[in-house]
Amino acid sequence: MRLRRDALAGAAECALAFERICARVPDLVGTVGRCEVLPGAVNVIPGNAKLTLDIRSPRDADRLAAVKPCSPSAERSARGAG
DSSP states (O other): OTTOOOHHHHHHHHHHHHHHHHHTSTTOEEEEEEEEEESOOTTSOOOEEEEEEEEEOSOHHHHHHHHHHHHHHHHHHHHTOO
């Protein structure tokens, strides 16, 4: 298990980090709308995962501030660093 690099596990970590980031700001709403996992076979470790993230707020500054920590979190998850 320690040698696995499961793209779905990384995507899940990214989605949870995204929710934590958005929960900290009043009136900021973050949604993971879609997750596509490939190859999608039952007995194959996912090698690729794509998420769609939607960030909404009445204030542009809040949306922009929420995006900044999402990118490093996604990059860490993609590298398997959690």
